[in-house]
Amino acid sequence: MNALMAEHGAYDVARIRGDFPILGERVYGKPLTYLDNGASAQKPRAVIDAIRNAYETEYANVHRGVHYLSQRATDAMESARQKVRDFLNAREDHEIIFVRGATEGINLVAASWGRANLKPGDEILLTTMEHHSNIVPWQMIRDQTGAVIKVAPIDDDGALVMEELARLIGPRTRMVAVTHVSNALGTVVPIADIIRRAHAVGAKVLIDGCQAVPHIPVDVQALDCDFYVFSGHKLYGPSGIGVLYGKAALLEAMPPYQGGGEMIETVTFQKTTYAGLPFKFEAGTPHIVGAVGLGAAIEYLGSLGLPRIAAHEHELLAYATERLAALNAIRIVGRAPEKAAILSFTLDGVHPHDIGTILDREGIAVRTGHHCAQPVMDRFDLPATVRASFGLYNTREEVDRLVAGLARVQEIFRS
Amino acid sequence: MELRDLYQDVILDHSKHPRNFGTLGPPAFEARGNNPLCGDRVTVYLTLDGDRVADVRFEAKGCAISVASASMMTELIKGRPLEEVRALFSRFHAAVTAKNAPDAANLEALDGLAALIGVRDFPTRVKCATLAWHAMSSALDGSGTTVKTE
Ligand SMILES: Cc1ncc(COP(=O)(O)O)c(C=O)c1O
Numbered sequence: 010m011n012a013l014m015a016e017h018g019a020y021d022v023a024r025i026r027g028d029f030p031i032l033g034e035r036v037y038g039k040p041l042t043y044l045d046n047g048a049s050a051q052k053p054r055a056v057i058d059a060i061r062n063a064y065e066t067e068y069a070n071v072h073r074g075v076h077y078l079s080q081r082a083t084d085a086m087e088s089a090r091q092k093v094r095d096f097l098n099a100r101e102d103h104e105i106i107f108v109r110g111a112t113e114g115i116n117l118v119a120a121s122w123g124r125a126n127l128k129p130g131d132e133i134l135l136t137t138m139e140h141h142s143n144i145v146p147w148q149m150i151r152d153q154t155g156a157v158i159k160v161a162p163i164d165d166d167g168a169l170v171m172e173e174l175a176r177l178i179g180p181r182t183r184m185v186a187v188t189h190v191s192n193a194l195g196t197v198v199p200i201a202d203i204i205r206r207a208h209a210v211g212a213k214v215l216i217d218g219c220q221a222v223p224h225i226p227v228d229v230q231a232l233d234c235d236f237y238v239f240s241g242h243k244l245y246g247p248s249g250i251g252v253l254y255g256k257a258a259l260l261e262a263m264p265p266y267q268g269g270g271e272m273i274e275t276v277t278f279q280k281t282t283y284a285g286l287p288f289k290f291e292a293g294t295p296h297i298v299g300a301v302g303l304g305a306a307i308e309y310l311g312s313l314g315l316p317r318i319a320a321h322e323h324e325l326l327a328y329a330t331e332r333l334a335a336l337n338a339i340r341i342v343g344r345a346p347e348k349a350a351i352l353s354f355t356l357d358g359v360h361p362h363d364i365g366t367i368l369d370r371e372g373i374a375v376r377t378g379h380h381c382a383q384p385v386m387d388r389f390d391l392p393a394t395v396r397a398s399f400g401l402y403n404t405r406e407e408v409d410r411l412v413a414g415l416a417r418v419q420e421i422f423r424s
Numbered sequence: 425m426e427l428r429d430l431y432q433d434v435i436l437d438h439s440k441h442p443r444n445f446g447t448l449g450p451p452a453f454e455a456r457g458n459n460p461l462c463g464d465r466v467t468v469y470l471t472l473d474g475d476r477v478a479d480v481r482f483e484a485k486g487c488a489i490s491v492a493s494a495s496m497m498t499e500l501i502k503g504r505p506l507e508e509v510r511a512l513f514s515r516f517h518a519a520v521t522a523k524n525a526p527d528a529a530n531l532e533a534l535d536g537l538a539a540l541i542g543v544r545d546f547p548t549r550v551k552c553a554t555l556a557w558h559a560m561s562s563a564l565d566g567s568g569t570t571v572k573t574e
Contacts, residue, residue: 358440362462362487363431366546370427378462392463392485421431422488 039372047398089304129155194343195351
């Protein structure tokens with residue numbers, strides 16, 4: 010921590026909050042307490058400005074115009090790709106495929122890699138913790154190929170049961186698709202270990218990094234993962250843009266996902282040859298300015314330093330966990346030894362939806378529901394939880410407001 | 425609009441002590457309601473006596489608003505002619521979704537449901553208040569399918 014501070018100076022949350030215009034908003038006359046970062050993060054001025062600047066000064070379609078602006082827009086988009094490559098430490102720019110978000114990235118791999126590689130009886134291994142977007146695409150390809158889905162369980166703390174997972178990885182395993190961080194529980198999954206085990210039997214691994222990239226530095230080469238996906242909007246960038254990283258050799262061998270412009274080399278009615286990476290997987294006009302915005306978000310995070318952000322959030326999570334655990338009738342759902350920035354809980358006798366409404370009137374934004382992770386809810390036999398998820402701009406004072414809001418909930422329901 | 429207008433005592437009471445909670449076996453009509461947004465689930469069971477509701481029960485896993493609304497509904501419709509039940513549902517539905525607040529006459533016509541009118545100012549909660557009613561209505565129609573509030 011000290012070395013980090015020496016490098017960047019102290020982590021000045023008050024100043025950092027000033028970078029996010031929306032944090033100055035009031036809701037129902039109360040200051041906004043935004044604790045729904047797991048659903049989507051707010052945008053710093055650097056991102057908003059980059060988007061405006063792109064539209065105002067360097068916008069045209071990419072990769073097709075000979076004119077000045079098209080070249081500028083193409084350069085801007087390709088420079089964003091380089092920023093993503095650096096961010097993930099991928100080997101090549103063209104291993105970075107721009108997609109709409111994690112959902113599209115997973116669908117792309119399931120459909121393209123899955124159709125080319127899965128045979129009846131082949132196994133896809135998931136975990137109980139997956140977001141629906143890392144379940145449903147695999148079910149769709151299962152139904153098309155006759156592959157089988159296996160599910161690695163979690164324990165009562167919400168940690169993955171590694172012995173079970175190890176037992177489930179076998180000679181028929183072709184794909185292991187796991188989240189890096191659980192969006193419903195906050196559990197950090199030991200993906201390096203999982204990747205090693207999967208590779209030992211020749212299986213490929215897709216990591217859903219949606220909830221990880223805002224908090225944990227990722228090095229896809231060191232991890233040796235085959236695919237890694239994330240969404241821009243949870244990383245303080247725009248929605249509608251996301252990233253699929255894939256090892257070049259795998260991506261090259263995969264058939265295209267969608268057909269159209271941009272992804273071709275030559276087209277005749279008899280035969281079409283496809284463009285090389287990354288364009289083979291980027292059919293149609295992409296979200297050009299979204300990519301620029303994502304690049305700006307990555308640059309912004311770099312300026313703060315992800316390890317410093319992680320340290321700040323870790324401290325907040327520990328503080329929030331301690332304060333909530335001290336309240337009567339609160340049950341924290343997800344107490345894995347390693348967690349990132351997410352605190353899911355229930356309150357005896359009060360449904361999460363009612364808690365969400367009451368907190369909302371206090372200006373506190375949390376998510377309530379099943380968090381698109383119904384198997385997790387079933388595992389804990391809960392219909393829903395309340396989820397507070399922290400971002401780089403949250404403060405201890407906001408945690409205090411959450412605690413006061415929960416006291417208000419209890420007051421209303423006690424009467 | 426204060427939270428207290430939504431979470432009135434009568435609503436909290438029904439949510440903590442739901443009336444007519446339970447099931448009815450065959451030949452009861454049965455229909456489920458699902459609110460995927462918050463995970464509310466309610467099942468309504470109905471028996472008829474000619475064109476009256478003879479008995480009604482419900483089971484629910486849901487928020488205070490959806491449970492209270494279901495509980496209040498069962499009290500109101502038990503023994504009532506179907507025609508009145510349908511009319512009450514449409515008055516209630518109109519009242520919680522209308523742009524303008526209901527006037528005194530409307531409130532009067534809502535029987536005991538006036539306490540639920542507070543959801544008007546909490547748009548995300550309107551579906552919770554109408555969930556059991558939709559399920560009841562689909563049970564009456566004999567379709568018995570799961571209704572979703574979307
Ligand atoms: C773990 C996880 N995976 C996938 C997704 C889907 O992301 P998107 O909706 O941006 O495609 C989310 C977002 O909620 C998530 O939290």
